[in-house]
Amino acid sequence: MSNRLPLIAGNWKMNNNHLEAIALVQKLAFALDDKDYDNAEVVVLPPFTDLRSVQTLVDGDKLRIGYGAQDVSAHEKGAYTGEVSGSMLAKLDCSYVLVGHSERRELHAEDDSVVNTKAKAAFANGVVPIVCVGEGLDVRKAGNQVEHVIAQIDGSLKDITAEQAEKLVIAYEPVWAIGTGEVATPEDAQEVCSAIRTRLAELYSPEVAGAVRLLYGGSVKGDNAGSIMGKDDVDGALVGGASLKADDFVKIIRFGDSK
Numbered sequence: 001m002s003n004r005l006p007l008i009a010g011n012w013k014m015n016n017n018h019l020e021a022i023a024l025v026q027k028l029a030f031a032l033d034d035k036d037y038d039n040a041e042v043v044v045l046p047p048f049t050d051l052r053s054v055q056t057l058v059d060g061d062k063l064r065i066g067y068g069a070q071d072v073s074a075h076e077k078g079a080y081t082g083e084v085s086g087s088m089l090a091k092l093d094c095s096y097v098l099v100g101h102s103e104r105r106e107l108h109a110e111d112d113s114v115v116n117t118k119a120k121a122a123f124a125n126g127v128v129p130i131v132c133v134g135e136g137l138d139v140r141k142a143g144n145q146v147e148h149v150i151a152q153i154d155g156s157l158k159d160i161t162a163e164q165a166e167k168l169v170i171a172y173e174p175v176w177a178i179g180t181g182e183v184a185t186p187e188d189a190q191e192v193c194s195a196i197r198t199r200l201a202e203l204y205s206p207e208v209a210g211a212v213r214l215l216y217g218g219s220v221k222g223d224n225a226g227s228i229m230g231k232d233d234v235d236g237a238l239v240g241g242a243s244l245k246a247d248d249f250v251k252i253i254r255f256g257d258s259k
């Protein structure tokens with residue numbers, strides 16, 4: 001039994017305009033009660049264009065729903081067309097930001113060095129990075145998932161201090177499970193999350209490793225969330241498709257008390 005509060009984060013990806021975002025967050029708030037929030041930290045990660053609307057709703061109705069962004073610039077400010085800086089996210093009271101999601105790593109050529117710079121940019125502005133790691137099908141078939149993920153951890157966390165690492169969230173998202181319905185088994189998730197926690201203890205200390213929340217992501221649904229999040233080293237879920245429907249997301253959130 002860990003004392004880490006489970007974190008259930010919904011990565012909306014490129015879905016929901018700012019009006020749809022307001023409607024979805026309102027539906028979530030209506031469905032959840034204090035017991036749910038006591039058992040799990042609930043966070044939504046909408047597109048950039050929705051953040052101000054979500055902030056206004058959360059602040060106005062004093063909702064116990066956190067929010068954040070799906071990406072952040074590696075730069076503080078300047079001639080970086082289309083990018084959004086960590087300070088801009090902080091100004092919108094974003095608590096978290098995804099860095100290194102596989103869809104960014106693959107589609108925008110973001111390697112561990114870029115992910116590392118983005119994680120530092122987030123921390124520099126008081127926004128907690130959710131560092132995403134995970135192997136492709138070829139690596140999984142070769143049985144090298146642990147080695148692959150640990151190499152991503154080493155590269156993505158370079159020069160991140162112990163004080164920063166304690167606040168960190170890491171999401172293990174096997175690429176072959178994202179959007180495919182091919183969810184990893186609880187044992188798959190535990191194997192890799194346990195290896196990540198062991199590596200964190202080597203890089204920092206057992207205390208720091210014990211503080212970091214490790215999420216699983218990849219086809220998490222209401223009918224598989226409980227078994228995965230019940231594993232010792234899995235502290236929550238990073239949810240894609242199932243976070244777009246309030247009822248589905250609430251089912252997953254309620255497994256947060258399976259710890």
Ligand SMILES: O=C(CO)COP(=O)(O)O
Nearest residue numbers: 011178179218219240241
């Ligand atoms: O990429 C994901 C969350 O970041 C997972 O997406 P799915 O839950 O749709 O597989």
